[in-house]
Amino acid sequence: MTVHSTWKEKVQLKKDQLNSKIKDEWKLNSTTITRLKNDKKNLIKNIDDLCSSSENQITHSTIMALRQALEAKELSCHEITAAFCHRAALIHQVVNCLSEIMFSEALRLADYYDSNRPAILPPLYGIPISLKDQCNVEGVDTSLGYLCRTFKPKTKNEESLIVSFLRDLGAIIFVKTTVPSSMMATDTQSNTFGYTYNSINLSFSSGGSSGGEGSLIGAHGSLLGLGTDIGGSIRIPSSYQGLFGLKPTFGRVPYLRVDNSFEGRETIPSVIGPLARDLSDLRYFMSCVINICQPWVQDVKCIPYHFDSSTSKLHDNYVVGIWYGDGVIDPPPSDIRALKTCEDLVNKTKGMKAVKWEPSSELSRELFDLANEADVADSGNEIKNEFEISGEPLLDILKPMVLENGRPPYTVNEWWDLTKRVYNAQQLMRDYYLSFPESERPDVIISPTTLMPFRPGDMLKTTLRYILLFNVLNFPSLSIPVGSVDCQIDGLMDTTSALNPEDKMIKTYWNDLIQSGEIDGFPIGLQVVSPTFNDNEVCKFASWLFSKI
Amino acid sequence: MTVHSTWKEKVQLKKDQLNSKIKDEWKLNSTTITRLKNDKKNLIKNIDDLCSSSENQITHSTIMALRQALEAKELSCHEITAAFCHRAALIHQVVNCLSEIMFSEALRLADYYDSNRPAILPPLYGIPISLKDQCNVEGVDTSLGYLCRTFKPKTKNEESLIVSFLRDLGAIIFVKTTVPSSMMATDTQSNTFGYTYNSINLSFSSGGSSGGEGSLIGAHGSLLGLGTDIGGSIRIPSSYQGLFGLKPTFGRVPYLRVDNSFEGRETIPSVIGPLARDLSDLRYFMSCVINICQPWVQDVKCIPYHFDSSTSKLHDNYVVGIWYGDGVIDPPPSDIRALKTCEDLVNKTKGMKAVKWEPSSELSRELFDLANEADVADSGNEIKNEFEISGEPLLDILKPMVLENGRPPYTVNEWWDLTKRVYNAQQLMRDYYLSFPESERPDVIISPTTLMPFRPGDMLKTTLRYILLFNVLNFPSLSIPVGSVDCQIDGLMDTTSALNPEDKMIKTYWNDLIQSGEIDGFPIGLQVVSPTFNDNEVCKFASWLFSKI
Structure with missing residues (x-):
């Protein structure tokens, strides 16, 4: 055998x-x-x-x-x-x-x-x-x-x-x-x-x-x-x-x-x-x-706190940050439309205000890079070993995780350096957050998330640029469905004005999904995020939002 | 030059x-x-x-x-x-x-x-x-x-x-x-x-x-x-x-x-x-x-909480764990005397009770080993580099930190393994803590700390066995002074019944300090500790203790 x-x-x-x-x-x-x-x-x-x-x-x-x-x-x-x-x-x-x-x-x-x-x-x-x-x-x-x-x-x-x-x-x-x-x-x-x-x-x-x-x-x-x-x-x-x-x-x-x-x-x-x-x-x-x-x-890693499920009443002078894009990858028309729906709803509500959430592209890039670097810090050793034990072949989707170029796993010093960069990036985002005047500091932020679905085999044709940063930041995030894609309304993206090759790839894939009609009716996902520990706020706001949408 | x-x-x-x-x-x-x-x-x-x-x-x-x-x-x-x-x-x-x-x-x-x-x-x-x-x-x-x-x-x-x-x-x-x-x-x-x-x-x-x-x-x-x-x-x-x-x-x-x-x-x-x-x-x-x-x-690593400085009033049915020793190194007579003073004070106070705190020696050893392993995880690279930049000679006290046997720094996988062991040891201590019936579960624990002072050059003749574990456990700990060494009262330790070579070394050093009379009048230090996040409890109890001592 x-x-x-x-x-x-x-x-x-x-x-x-x-x-x-x-x-x-x-x-x-x-x-x-x-x-x-x-x-x-x-x-x-x-x-x-x-x-x-x-x-x-x-x-x-x-x-x-x-x-x-x-x-x-x-x-x-x-x-x-x-x-x-x-x-x-x-x-x-x-x-x-x-x-x-x-x-x-x-x-x-x-x-x-x-x-x-x-x-x-x-x-x-x-x-x-x-x-x-x-x-x-x-x-x-x-x-x-x-x-x-x-x-x-x-x-x-x-x-x-x-x-x-x-x-x-x-x-x-x-x-x-x-x-x-x-x-x-x-x-x-x-x-x-x-x-x-x-x-x-x-x-x-x-x-x-x-x-x-x-x-x-x-x-x-x-x-x-x-x-x-x-x-x-x-x-x-x-x-x-x-x-x-x-x-x-x-x-x-x-x-x-x-x-x-x-x-x-x-x-x-x-x-x-x-x-x-x-x-x-x-x-x-x-x-x-x-x-x-x-x-x-019982779990020493858990932090004592109370989860508030009782109310969707928001405090006065509520501020909602809207993130229309990181300057690296443009969200598709469906996301922009869903974000605008939320922004309009907020702005037409007494005691609420929407502001633009626009951290620098440089910081977004660094947060994204950090997550990717952390994921391959061991050069894929662990994953490779697990596959080798049974003899099953490595999956294509995991090939980006298993480095074949012979780079050794990080040393502990390299890992600590990465950890330091993570803290630094978290602080830069905190600084950006605190740079808002207090009356305009967002209680929650609404952000794109997946941008679009992908067909089997196409995982790498989409992006995690609106996803990974919130892991690095340890921001609570609630994924929410906001309507669905309409091929007529949302239409094609202009690939000639792409910001960079990755952006071009994403826009091209979007256009493909629109042209095939497959994406019509697909749920649009956004996420409601807020700084670390604000889990209650994220859920409360989303409850309010869905009582209005 | x-x-x-x-x-x-x-x-x-x-x-x-x-x-x-x-x-x-x-x-x-x-x-x-x-x-x-x-x-x-x-x-x-x-x-x-x-x-x-x-x-x-x-x-x-x-x-x-x-x-x-x-x-x-x-x-x-x-x-x-x-x-x-x-x-x-x-x-x-x-x-x-x-x-x-x-x-x-x-x-x-x-x-x-x-x-x-x-x-x-x-x-x-x-x-x-x-x-x-x-x-x-x-x-x-x-x-x-x-x-x-x-x-x-x-x-x-x-x-x-x-x-x-x-x-x-x-x-x-x-x-x-x-x-x-x-x-x-x-x-x-x-x-x-x-x-x-x-x-x-x-x-x-x-x-x-x-x-x-x-x-x-x-x-x-x-x-x-x-x-x-x-x-x-x-x-x-x-x-x-x-x-x-x-x-x-x-x-x-x-x-x-x-x-x-x-x-x-x-x-x-x-x-x-x-x-x-x-x-x-x-x-x-x-x-x-x-x-x-x-x-x-401002600091993303800080956790929102309130520091309670207002009271030293303890709740009813207050339980104080007393740690008379880890079974690896016997605390000296001065510490035992100070611990007994605290125990007696607790037991004679209405609504309070002292219990023995006796986690396994095996767990104490593991916690101690983990701290030591973490400290040399990079084989001393960082410290060595800092000394080399200026050309100043490495200090004797740092030689245990700089491995000369050529062992390379930990890989990131080895570091993660150590981190896993830390979590595991923390959980084992939590299990021990939860093994007390609720009415006997300590609100705080009084523990030895340094055991005895040391002369210049003698750093390695003392032990950190009652110190490092609370770093690994992330338990808040308040160092407190409880009386002072009395050479007449505290006296010599029996080195012939030492538990192990390290214990013998410590006991011998203690006897040396007693015999020289140098230690007479030296402050006795203990520490009040409690599980993670219980900073308020530790301080409140110590305030109560010092209102009574």
């Missing part, structure tokens, strides 16, 4: 294991799968057609509404859990978004809850929650898209703290979702689990690295799930599937015992946070995890 | 520069200096004799009392500043504790304040504050004890944020104080500034790395100064000079633009905090810097 056949056989074993967790009556025949795959923009409706109306009522609901129905005994935990398991199974067969399936465990727990119903329902009682693959759950793998990590189920002691919190809160864990191997890419793909498609438009990538979450929630296969974000991994899939996704300030949601790449890398750290269809659900979830579970008691 | 003579000449130039800042009438003749140096245990009294009674009244006062006198116009800023400048100059000539002298600038500012007195006095109006050499002040060097960094005065823009805060608060900066070159030693010594002696007992080291601060404040040459602590550098000189010294949680006092070794090293970071004679002064100072200056607005 050659090494080649060995890894492929192991992949097949893992696929079989996953597939065996879907009961036969939920399996789609190949004709249906092909039909659904070809109907690019209608997955939600097509899945609706395969489910009962009572199931659709559940899966198109919100956590808050389901909780009311549970309290009123109009629904059982079993009904809710079964509806989401069924729908997740169907979606998965089209977009390939699940890495671990725990339907039977979930239904068993739901039944237990139904027959042991407490007088006061715990905050997330009977609510199914999905998890990015990184979260450790007893009895299932955390493979991170690496074949070598499959078939090593986690023990009870290895469970992520956030998972034990979810159990304490009464939530029902039912699936883990796909990631690109290593999570260090924005396209969700692995030799083991294959490719995860966008559930809003199957022509496109789900984004990544929390791509499985994005695609699952996007098609109503879950109401809320946990993702992580070291370079957009929550915000990108949220943007690409029209969801709300919160990248909190570091130390808000506990990362303890969540597996990761580059563990021990504390500069530009990965953070964990929710993706959700509904903003009230997202805020409610955060308030449960933080105010009730108090993660700082 | 040989390299050898070059560096010595430059040293002489720096010494001359420093010396020129002391006016002639404050200069001691060599007979007096010799007399004072030989009278090891009476420096304070001897300096008192050289000052006027009104000067002594000022320098033996507190910030709170001086502020009252300023408010009542019983004293002027000039009188206060002149008294401290004079006394600092005298002390320096015996113990060698100053690296930069700013007497004329200080007096000029004092005069300005006197003739432009505001209606409401700023919080630190007219109070002289001393600074560890690391703090950048316009117009003077920050040499860190490195010859190559002398004669490079800092500009206004380079001033440390904490320095600008002090200016805003009305404080008067009058001196910067000595450090061991690089600050990575606990004995304060450099080729440029020489050796800093202990001002309580000139037979001993001032400790370090904030040794100049400790020695200056110890002999009433300043009421309060700023030090830094990456491995005991605030707590050790505080302990050795009978002072209060607070190593806060990281992110409390701003480190922005404070020069340092290993800048960019964020694992086991250096923190900045006050050393003071009086605990109320220390708490008042912290409340000014934090509550008024709000450092998190």
Whole structure:
């Protein structure tokens, strides 16, 4: 048996294991799968057609509404859990978004809850929650898209703290979702689990690295799930599937015992946070995890604070910064239109004011460079090793991460130099922020995020220039959906006036998407950001915004 | 001119520069200096004799009392500043504790304040504050004890944020104080500034790395100064000079633009905090810097919080952990006696209870090892380079920091592995903490600190086993003086029952200090610690303790 056949056989074993967790009556025949795959923009409706109306009522609901129905005994935990398991199974067969399936465990727990119903329902009682693959759950793998990590189920002691919190809160864990191997890419793909498609438009990538979450929630296969974000991994899939996704300030949601790449890398750290269809659900979830579970008691990296989910009332003289572009890459017409919508809304509201947010291009470049340099500081050693253990071939999407030019990993001194530059860049942004007169200093900033979707294989034709900087800055950022692309209204970009080769590439790709018509109706994603620790402000403002849009 | 003579000449130039800042009438003749140096245990009294009674009244006062006198116009800023400048100059000539002298600038500012007195006095109006050499002040060097960094005065823009805060608060900066070159030693010594002696007992080291601060404040040459602590550098000189010294949680006092070794090293970071004679002064100072200056607005590494200086009232059912030893090194009889005093006091107070704090020796060892490994992660490259630039010879005290065995600096992967171990050790300590039933979980812990002083040259005969772990843990720690060594009461240790060779070395050194009688009357230092972020609790408890002792 050659090494080649060995890894492929192991992949097949893992696929079989996953597939065996879907009961036969939920399996789609190949004709249906092909039909659904070809109907690019209608997955939600097509899945609706395969489910009962009572199931659709559940899966198109919100956590808050389901909780009311549970309290009123109009629904059982079993009904809710079964509806989401069924729908997740169907979606998965089209977009390939699940890495671990725990339907039977979930239904068993739901039944237990139904027959042991407490007088006061715990905050997330009977609510199914999905998890990015990184979260450790007893009895299932955390493979991170690496074949070598499959078939090593986690023990009870290895469970992520956030998972034990979810159990304490009464939530029902039912699936883990796909990631690109290593999570260090924005396209969700692995030799083991294959490719995860966008559930809003199957022509496109789900984004990544929390791509499985994005695609699952996007098609109503879950109401809320946990993702992580070291370079957009929550915000990108949220943007690409029209969801709300919160990248909190570091130390808000506990990362303890969540597996990761580059563990021990504390500069530009990965953070964990929710993706959700509904903003009230997202805020409610955060308030449960933080105010009730108090993660700082158990995870030394968490910072004590209160998550405010109670109000969307903004203070007087509220200032909103609008970022129309970094001077390096022009956002497309759809983003400009969405930003203008927000700006107009702010300016026509009494007691509110929009200002231009215009940090220097030089600082934007430095922040972007820092994130990229940090990601290849070890020259790709870790990723390379993980692939070599199983013999699976390195993926194209990870080739930029694995340096082939023989540059050795950074020394600790080089790493400290980079860390110093990070601090310096953070301070320069703080200086810019403080350069506003106090009456014009933004409470929040609205920024572009992904700019546009990409087709499988085209990851490098888009840019992370409006994404990575907020990781370097450790600014909380909430991904928000603001309308959708209209090929007629948004139109082509002028590539002849491109600012630089990268800008030209982006504009050319945009034009391609417009000309093909594929992008028509695709969600426009923006992000609401604010300086470190202002998580509450970001969410509060977004709630206000969505009460008006 | 040989390299050898070059560096010595430059040293002489720096010494001359420093010396020129002391006016002639404050200069001691060599007979007096010799007399004072030989009278090891009476420096304070001897300096008192050289000052006027009104000067002594000022320098033996507190910030709170001086502020009252300023408010009542019983004293002027000039009188206060002149008294401290004079006394600092005298002390320096015996113990060698100053690296930069700013007497004329200080007096000029004092005069300005006197003739432009505001209606409401700023919080630190007219109070002289001393600074560890690391703090950048316009117009003077920050040499860190490195010859190559002398004669490079800092500009206004380079001033440390904490320095600008002090200016805003009305404080008067009058001196910067000595450090061991690089600050990575606990004995304060450099080729440029020489050796800093202990001002309580000139037979001993001032400790370090904030040794100049400790020695200056110890002999009433300043009421309060700023030090830094990456491995005991605030707590050790505080302990050795009978002072209060607070190593806060990281992110409390701003480190922005404070020069340092290993800048960019964020694992086991250096923190900045006050050393003071009086605990109320220390708490008042912290409340000014934090509550008024709000450092998190300008320094992105600072965390918003309120420093509570208002009360020493403890909550009901207060639990105090007492740490009688780590099972690796036995604390000496003096520490045991001081710990028992505290334990008895707690136990006889209604609503309070003492419990034994006994984390595993294995965990203590790991925490100690981690700090040591972090300190030599770059194999001493940075320190070596700094010495090579000027050609000055490497100091013996730094030889453990500069690896000569050719081991290359850590790669970034090795550094991340170490960082992971740090997090793991922090979590193990948190698990131990949470293993107490809630009613017995310590609010604060009282721990040994330095165990005993050391003579010049004997730095490595003492241990940092009760010091370094609290840096790794990021626990706030307040160094407190609890009585003094009594050779009759405390007596010899049994070296035959030593736990290990290191323990034997420590016990032997203790016996040597007892037998020589040198240690008699030396301050006993302990530390009050508490988990990360509990800075307020540590200070509040210590205030309560000192209201009772």
